[in-house]
Amino acid sequence: MKPFNFNRRVWAALKLIPRGRVTTYKELAKYLGKSKVARAVGNACGLNPYAPKVPCHRVVKSDGSLGGYSGGGKKKIDLLEKEGVKIDRGKIKDFRDKLYKFK
């Protein structure tokens, strides 16, 4: 195993997200210390081997769109709705209110 890589850090942050709440790549990047690593964050989620362990589906884009998902967008939407996050036309409803911020 390797030390705390950037990816590991991202996964750890995702685990901090409470149920029924979502976060954005930007906020996540900010939490890591860089507001421009949003791409790297997305990459981390894609490489995330802890798929079920890490709620990557709770991470969305800054516009409130789901962004993407490595298993099937439908599953992600259904999962989020189950958590209490309503999705409308592929965008999160009251996204701003459900947005979770670190620190």
Added chain:
DNA sequence: ACGGTGACGCTCA
């Protein structure tokens, strides 16, 4: 070591 790609973000037209 280098280049290309990506689950993104912001600015400009």
Added chain:
DNA sequence: TTGAGCGCCACCG
């Protein structure tokens, strides 16, 4: 408001 372009960092071949 929507669409297109540029820039950012990290990972993979």
